[in-house]
Amino acid sequence: MTEVLDPWPFVWAAYVAGAGGTLALLGWSWLAMRRAEKRRDEVRQR
Amino acid sequence: MHGFANPARFLRLARWLTPSLLAPGVLIASAALIWGLTGAPADRLQGDSVRILYIHVPSAWLGMAGWMAIAGASLAEIVWRHPLAGVAARAAAVPGAFSPALCLLSGSLWGRPAWGTWWVWDGRLTSMLVLLFLYLGYIALADAAARDGGGQSRVAAVFGLVGAVNIPIIHYSVLWWNSLHQPPSISFGGLGGGSSAMAAAFLWPLFAATLGFSLIFGGVVLMRMRTILAGAQAEARLRRKALVREAQA
Numbered sequence: 001m002t003e004v005l006d007p008w009p010f011v012w013a014a015y016v017a018g019a020g021g022t023l024a025l026l027g028w029s030w031l032a033m034r035r036a037e038k039r040r041d042e043v044r045q046r
Numbered sequence: 047m048h049g050f051a052n053p054a055r056f057l058r059l060a061r062w063l064t065p066s067l068l069a070p071g072v073l074i075a076s077a078a079l080i081w082g083l084t085g086a087p088a089d090r091l092q093g094d095s096v097r098i099l100y101i102h103v104p105s106a107w108l109g110m111a112g113w114m115a116i117a118g119a120s121l122a123e124i125v126w127r128h129p130l131a132g133v134a135a136r137a138a139a140v141p142g143a144f145s146p147a148l149c150l151l152s153g154s155l156w157g158r159p160a161w162g163t164w165w166v167w168d169g170r171l172t173s174m175l176v177l178l179f180l181y182l183g184y185i186a187l188a189d190a191a192a193r194d195g196g197g198q199s200r201v202a203a204v205f206g207l208v209g210a211v212n213i214p215i216i217h218y219s220v221l222w223w224n225s226l227h228q229p230p231s232i233s234f235g236g237l238g239g240g241s242s243a244m245a246a247a248f249l250w251p252l253f254a255a256t257l258g259f260s261l262i263f264g265g266v267v268l269m270r271m272r273t274i275l276a277g278a279q280a281e282a283r284l285r286r287k288a289l290v291r292e293a294q295a
Contacts, residue, residue, distance in 0.1 A: 005158065005159040006159075007092075007093055007094045007095035007159045008094060010095060010098065010155045010156065010158060010159050011083070011094055011095060011097045011098055011155075013155050014098040014101045014102070014151070014152040014155045014156065015079060015083065015097075015101060017101070017148060017151050017152065017155075018079070018101035018105070018148055018152060019076075019079060021144060021148055022075070022259070022262060025140075025141060025144055025266060026068070026072075026262065026265075026266060029140075029141075029266045029269040029270055029273070030269060032269075032270075032273045033269045033270070033272050033273045033276070036272070036273040036274075036276035036277045036280070037272065037273075037276045039276070039277075039280050040276040040277075040279050040280040040283075043280045043283050043284055044283060046287075
């Protein structure tokens with residue numbers, strides 16, 4: 001007997017992981033960059 | 047190539063290039079995912095689970111392309127001693143590691159309704175898991191080298207080059223070994239509906255998703271390069287100031 005699964009929960013989970021993970025990576029990279037460049041500028045002005 | 051060895055010149059270009067990659071990348075990837083969810087057709091055999099394709103294939107492509115970028119940058123670091131090559135390789139490692147992780151997760155989510163199992167130890171899945179472990183190893187090596195004050199590491203560069211042997215293994219695994227995973231179904235020219243085993247109705251949103259995620263990947267790599275360079279510049283200035291203070295004391 002073949003088990004037939006509703007594909008939509010799997011589709012949504014993949015899209016949430018893909019879009020959410022990409023956004024998290026983008027946000028984390030942007031924050032790290034802003035923090036590092038701010039620190040560099042502060043060190044320069046000291 | 048060596049024209050961009052000057053960090054100041056590179057940073058001027060990167061400041062312009064980062065939003066130029068990210069803005070269209072986010073737009074194109076978002077449109078492609080909406081297209082994949084609502085506009086693209088369901089597959090005759092797999093039904094709606096085929097929509098996972100628009101997450102799974104771009105992440106697989108970027109996982110392999112990311113490691114090829116690391117290998118290329120490692121070669122430039124070892125052979126030409128390009129000062130930014132090690133920075134570029136280090137910057138590509140984290141978004142690179144994210145890609146096979148997402149590929150494995152989305153593949154598992156696709157496998158459950160399509161194959162009836164979350165995981166099988168076959169050539170394609172196992173070699174992609176090895177790629178994820180290679181990324182994690184590279185990140186650990188490169189970070190250790192950066193902490194030790196070198197900034198660049200020949201060990202990490204050699205690891206980046208040697209690890210590239212896994213890329214053809216991933217690509218040809220579905221041809222060399224029996225696998226639940228399908229053989230390659232995309233070929234150039236397929237967008238016109240020609241020689242590809244995949245219909246153009248699936249190929250166009252897939253092409254858009256791959257382009258969008260690739261632009262985002264490029265933008266993230268540039269942001270991480272700017273982060274690493276800014277950290278190195280701040281450390282260098284602090285060291286110089288400490289030396290001056292020591293000399294004056």
